[in-house]
Amino acid sequence: MSSNSANGNGIVGTRVPLIDALKKTTGEGFYTDDIKLPGMIVGKILRSPHPHARVKRIDVSKAEALTGVHAVLTGDEPGAQNRFGVLPISRDEIALPKPGAAGRAGRVLYVGDCVAAVAADNEEIALQALALLDVEYEIVPAIIRVEKGLEKTTEPIQDRTKDGTNVHKTVEQQFGDVAGVLDNSAHVRTNEFEFIGVNHAFTEPMATIAHYDADDRLVLWSAQQVPHYLHRALADVMEMPMHRIRVIRPMVGGGFGGKSDPFPHEMIASLLSRKCRRPVKILFDREEVFYNNHGRHPTKTRIIVAADKDGMLTALDVDATIDGGAWGSFGVVTTYYNGVLAMGPYRIDNFNYAGRRVYTNKAPCGAMRGHGAVNTRFSFEVTLDQLADDLKMDPCDLRLKNLLPANTETINGFRITSNGTRECIERARERSGWDQKYGQLPFGQGIGLSCGFYISGSAHRIHFNELPHSTVHIKIDMDGGVTVHCMAAEIGQGSDTMLAQCVAESLGIKMERIRIFSADSDTDPVDLGSYSSRVTFMAGNAAVRAAEKIREKLIQAAARKTGYPAGGFVLTNEKVVYKPNPDIFLTFDEALTAALAKSGALIAKGAYLDPPPIGKRNEFKGWRAGLSPTYSFQAYMAQVHVDPETFEVRVQKVWAAHDCGKALNPLAVEGQIEGCVHMGLGQVLMEDMSYLHGTIQGPNFLDYRTLTPMQMPDVDVIIVESGDPEGPFGAKEAGEGPLLPILPAVANAIYDAVGVRVFSLPITPDKLWKAAQRQGVKID
């Protein structure tokens, strides 16, 4: 592939501020809620106060009679009952329950689930109208604890479950001979971990505007990471062909996986608009964001790790019970990822995984940064530290000894190409002074290590078809600006900037010429969306390919114009230069004028199709899960201070080494790593989506505690560039993998500091204090 190294134009590999940063910071940019259309009205959703209930009847007459109300919507509306869901294999979501209907169709499934909706002149009237809706519920016993969902029931939460239980999905995979090896391993550690759910806590709440317009087209603006899947789901629910629907993604204030499903409120806004023929805006408050959730699954993980007497890992056994909440969402993938991503970055030849995802009457869980891998990674890396203790080995050395090499295949069929884990560990070790610190700091201070591993895009599509994963169009007209079209969703992670850099680097031009159009399904070609850390790898490759075709056209024009052979030309510094004699050149604009002559605007298309065939095709069930064109690797060290009496934890410093292949934009990579540290510290130290008898305990940002800047440690970002042979200019992901290792690194550091382990997250001072009391920890 021609795209594995920078062209030397100095755009890739330099610190470039994100191209939308000024608009965002000055307030000029607009998000969905900033959009105001003529005649626009407000949609509001009535939400269920019950975790599980049949909706027997809804009397809408009073609400409909209220002045200023334009439409009242229930599950009786055509379309409101059409099933949807991000994965075609578990489409179990509906916009609204149908009063009186049997089964799932007529029930609300959790506190906060949508019951009915109204559209009115303003929010005040809409709220009044909601209060006037008279709903008759019949309470159904609720499944709150995940264990309860494993039992048989006469009224499962969803229609399609396993054997009359509330189990949504089970996965079982076996490689090698785990049982045999466990019997013969010198060291075996078994642990049970409990992870509470966490929410993405993105800044911008959900917002959607639907306009069913005069042309009978549906136009939907929505804060989304996966506009394409939304587009498909809208077509199903509205029963309209996709070309009659236009999806627009305005600026998005963060997603982290929380905006990567098609959602009921998007269907509701569309149905409301079709009903009253007005643009309808739905904007969530924070509490609704928590009810909509789709955050990280609460999980109970049992893990067994074994090593021989020399510290070679011999077996890994993972068992995960995953609390899915009421809907499927990405849950099938989650169930796989809890197991299949566990082994990397280590070589282990005996591996068992059993996982099950269970429906409960709680807010649906879904994808969240580090999807499916975070909780298992924590379990594994903490257990590894115990093994290092047992083996009297340094945790760095234990890991180094067991690393996967580059260019290899794992027992479950992952093709490992570039791999910088060794360099990650070694550089973090040196910079942190690990060898002088680990096990040697005074009581109350400690340092901990963890590695990480994550996919860089999913090799297989959610929808089985032969379309590219990503397509990029480039157009250049006589104004000299370069227009790049691609639906890759910019959600704050910097994908627009990445596309601009890839194109500018390939064409040897300044970034200011590039304008990115990545928001409109009418004009921008399909990209599957911002999930599974796929965008830089896939859309980046597509952009480079499109740019290469444009480059060819410009070179041909320069060759024609100058009379020198095309093979000698390169694009650099806004020029098309004849390399053997750099005095012979055309400026970019001159070459462009020549190329446009008698032809008009240059256009080109590039696509990312598939990685070469990988995986153990059809050898076992779920062979596709976790396959990625390449993987990212990390090693983090965290130094903490633990107050020996209050057990308050302060993370003082983090050394974060991440192999992203090639940092196209080191500034953005640093931002992603620091953001991941911040987010991961939240999950390990404080974030907690507990339920109080079936209702989220604190669905607001005062009770749901995310890290404030006051707790943010200094992060020493160590970028490791292993140069991926297939990534655009060698790049792979930097958005999710960097989250994984911070959690176990902190837990391991706490143990180094005070000798106490807490097996449930978050590790709050009260839990740590209690564990220390139980363990009889004495302060010197």
Next chain:
Amino acid sequence: MILPSFKYHQPTTLNEAFAVAKTCNGDFDFIAGGTDVLPNYKNRLNNRSHVISLSAIKELFELGDSKIGAMVTLVQLEKNEWLLQNHPAIAQAAHLIATPPLRESATVGGNILLDTRCWFFNQSHLWRESKGFCLKADGNDCLVVPQKDICYATYSGDLAPVFMVLGASFHLAGPAGRREVAAADFFRHDGITRYVKQPEEILTHISLPENAGELRASYRKLRLRDSMDYPVMGAAVALRLNGKIVDELRIAITGIDTTPFLYDDITKGVSGRELNSALTAQIANDVMEAVKPYRNVHFTPQYRKAMVGVYLKRLLQELSGD
């Protein structure tokens, strides 16, 4: 979330405020910075049809000369030279409240009169509906300690315990005249009535006794994050030592019970004794044994109780220069 509609009044004198209040038939709230009132209104928690702002009544803004006007903002407290010199514990406690932008609007009066908090109470209407409502709003039983008489919501203001240990007084003005109530006698053990102030009375200012400056005082606050969070336990201590001998010691705890509480019954007995590590441990332990936290804010009651001991020990060590 939008506010419910209400009529807004902005009287310019106390008397005008009383007159407006009278026309509202009890259906009103005074509002200072609004950082407590407005979030509660958004959650539809006991919201009223009339809101009477105190922001135009000049006499409430005084600061200095042992007198702190009720409308003084927390930022002013934090930065006030006179306070930093004479009563640093007040500035120190103010600095630990909420967040910098909130402290710009939040006032001393509002902080003292802060409504009690509970995770069954500080929730939206939908949330509370899902739990069947509580005694403090729209319901008829306390969901923390089921019994129908009093509310067990937690008092979570940071300044009150400091004012208590410094022996401050709260000055009230009402249609019937003015009165002064010692901080120690101000609060009532019920999360709904909360204090002795009558609804139509306005807190005008706080005064500090002449000798308050002789006390060394300090405040520490337990919470998960260093910003934003309310105290789930806060301890204030004021101490006057004569050499190593205790002349006067006062301890108050907030964030544990429905009121901040002054532990004079425990500390009175130690006057005249030498403040050594044994006595420090004993005092810390006695107060710890006296508190009874409920499970209605974050952190377990056991931990919050244990931290009373740890925090008091540290405060006593800090103040005795140990």
